[in-house]
Amino acid sequence: MVCRAFKVKLDRLIKDIRKNKIFGRVITVVYTIEFQKRGLPHAHIVLFFHHDDKYPTKEDINHILSVEIPNKENDPVYYEAVGKHIMHGPCGDLKKDSPCMESGKCIRHFPKRFFDSTTVDEDGYPIYRRREDGRTINKSGIDIDNQYVMPHNRKLLLKYRAHVNVEWCNQLRSIEYLFKYMNKGHDRVTASFYKSAATDAEEDDCDEVSMYYDCRYISPCEVAW
Ligand SMILES: [Zn+2]
Numbered sequence: 239m240v241c242r243a244f245k246v247k248l249d250r251l252i253k254d255i256r257k258n259k260i261f262g263r264v265i266t267v268v269y270t271i272e273f274q275k276r277g278l279p280h281a282h283i284v285l286f287f288h289h290d291d292k293y294p295t296k297e298d299i300n301h302i303l304s305v306e307i308p309n310k311e312n313d314p315v316y317y318e319a320v321g322k323h324i325m326h327g328p329c330g331d332l333k334k335d336s337p338c339m340e341s342g343k344c345i346r347h348f349p350k351r352f353f354d355s356t357t358v359d360e361d362g363y364p365i366y367r368r369r370e371d372g373r374t375i376n377k378s379g380i381d382i383d384n385q386y387v388m389p390h391n392r393k394l395l396l397k398y399r400a401h402v403n404v405e406w407c408n409q410l411r412s413i414e415y416l417f418k419y420m421n422k423g424h425d426r427v428t429a430s431f432y433k434s435a436a437t438d439a440e441e442d443d444c445d446e447v448s449m450y451y452d453c454r455y456i457s458p459c460e461v462a463w
Pocket residue numbers: 326327328329330336338339344345346347348349
C-alpha cells in the first residue's frame with residue numbers, strides 16, 4: 239500500500255511538473271527512486287527549465303520555496319502540514335541523541351543559521367531567507383523554530399501531504415552533486431554469522447564464525463516496487 243500510494247503521488251507530481259507546468263516550462267525531468275534505510279520509497283527529481291522560465295533572482299527563489307514556518311492564525315492548514323512533513327529534528331543542543339546526530343553534530347547541518355534575505359554564494363549555492371521571527375512548531379514535545387525548516391513549496395506540500403523537499407540550483411557544481419546523489423547505488427549491510435556463547439567450548443573446530451557477507455539490503459517496500 240505504501241508503494242502504491244507513492245507511485246500514484248509520483249506519477250501525479252511528474253504530470254503536474256511536465257504537463258500542468260506548475261513551475262513553468264520544463265524541458266527535462268530526471269528522477270531516480272531509492273529506498274532508504276527504514277525501507278520507505280524516496281524520489282530524487284531534477285528539473286531543467288526552459289530558457290525563458292528559469293528563476294534567476296532572489297525574489298524568484300523566495301516565490302517558489304520557503305524555509306520559514308507559516309502564520310498559524312492566517313494559514314493553519316499550511317502551518318499544520320509544515321509541522322507534520324517538513325520540519326527537521328529536533329536535534330543539536332535541543333536533542334543531542336537524535337538519530338541524525340554524529341559526533342555531537344547533525345549530519346544534515348541543522349539547526350541552520352538565520353538569514354534576513356536570500357543570497358546565492360560564489361559557488362552557486364543558495365542561502366535561503368530564514369528570518370528570526372519568533373514562530374515555532376512543537377515536534378516531539380520540543381518547540382523548534384525556523385532553523386529547522388527544510389526548503390519546500392507551499393503548493394506541493396499542501397497537495398501531496400508528503401515530505402517534498404524543493405531546492406533551487408543553477409550552477410554546474412550543484413547539478414553534478416545532484417547527479418551523483420541520484421546514482422549513489424543501493425544501501426548495503428555487512429552481515430556476520432557467529433556462534434552462541436553456549437558453544438564456546440568447541441570454538442576451535444568451527445570456521446563459520448568468521449564468515450562475513452557483503453549483502454544488498456532490500457526492504458519489503460522495495461520488493462513490492
Ligand atoms: Zn539533525
